[in-house]
Amino acid sequence: MIDGKSETAAGLDLPLPWLGTILAFPPVRASKNLIYGFLEWFGELAIFFWRVVRAAVTPPFEFRELFRQLDEIGSKSLPVVALAGGAIGVVLSLEARHSLTRFGAKSLLPAAVVFAVIDESGPIITGLVASGRLGAGIGAELASMKVTEQIDAIEASAVNPYRLLAAPRILACILMLPLLTLAADFCGLAMGWVTQTLAEPVTFSRFINDGFRGATFNDLLPPAFKTAVFGLIIGLIACFQGMRTRGGAEGVGRAATSSVVLSSLFVIVADVVLVKLILIFFP
């Protein structure tokens, strides 16, 4: 039997024998495998993305499937996104009221709610809710098609599965996330006003006028449209994880879970980068 130590040392043919010993140390070896696995995953994701882009920009275009996915991803996600947006509006209004009253700045409450919702809470909540709903839905659907050979059957019928399955889903995610974000923003503001007016009656127009005083389109649109990037991340990862699944029902479960976890994680990482970019380009 070849142990890990001699295998690693022999495989790498290292000039320094002690380096081989270090690399054979189980935690080091596990880290190395993790890094290799991560790089391999990224490489495969990049190839997948290239195939989808190439399929999406060359005819025939699958418009019917795109419209079906716009409905599936957009209108069917609307209730849950609106509910999440509304809940965030209530929470922000309660928290902001509590904090601002302590500092004697209660008059800033509408502006605090408006900016908190449209700048960050609306987009990120939409991104995370969509990661959960769409990541699991797309990942599980495509994984199920993969393990039952339906994707092979599509290919065997001389139809490009990247064009028929992946491209419409990813494009629909990109197009619908900003619109869902605007809906979440609206619900957040509406519920923020309801919460405010229950404590201290104020008209909706007054609340909005006070909140948006001094705001420009640069405050509203870039945060909403950054979610197009979230849509790309969610659609791409969910399609990728679904279409590379192996191993029956267990594989389908794994694909759904990994789609949600990875897309949520990458949405948060992307948000960090995008917030900084928005602050630079739309000061």
Place this chain on the structure above:
Amino acid sequence: MQTLDRVAINPGGTGQDGNPPAVALADLHKSFVTQNVLNGISLTVSRGETLAVLGRSGSGKSVLLKIVIGLQKPDSGSVLIHGRDIAGLALDQLGDVRMKMGFLFQHAALYDSLTVEQNVAFPLQHHKREMSASERRGRVLELLAEVGMERALEKMPSDISGGMQKRVGLARALALEPDILLLDEPTAGLDPISASEIDDLVLKLQEEHHMASIVVTHDLHSAKTIAGRLILLHDGKIEIEGAFEELQHSDVEFVREFLKHS
């Protein structure tokens, strides 16, 4: 040992009719992480001919079929379809070749969100865009009638039996009028009567459409019924090739063992 070496393999050459064979595989190798599945397979199938591929589970029969239609790529060797090597073709370039092939999957692989009618119409919708909806429906009815499934038009795949799913899968495979038909375990998991019906159906379709067919099967009775020529895979190679009678009279130990247990 009787091997295919005795059979003249000339993948790039022409058949008796002066045309290249419908399918010609030459020195095909395919391995997965720990297993060498195909180890130098060469064979040809001409138009109108049916070849049955036999072998134990995991002997690479289905892999062979998937390589022929380009769903898997060989490590080395050539896959000639009507004289054109498809082994190195990209996904979009494979489209033209695949339109000449029909593939029946082991578990039918019907699209579970579509009705029987929509399943059979799927290839037509994507490749016969000039067809009107009524023409397409007429063609789907014709295909379903051919496999005896015209009454299941509106049913979902989950509402019909395994044998019926295979019939619908066959109808879908025939939709683009292929000249090569690939069947992966057409009778697996079916009761003897349904299996016999599928065999009769495949025979009828071959007579009517005069296609080149490759049938992967465990079922020796089915292979004998529908194929004129059989090959037996063992250890990634073709152990024996010939008519059923030739296999029966073989003195190769693995062949005798395989026939004894089939």
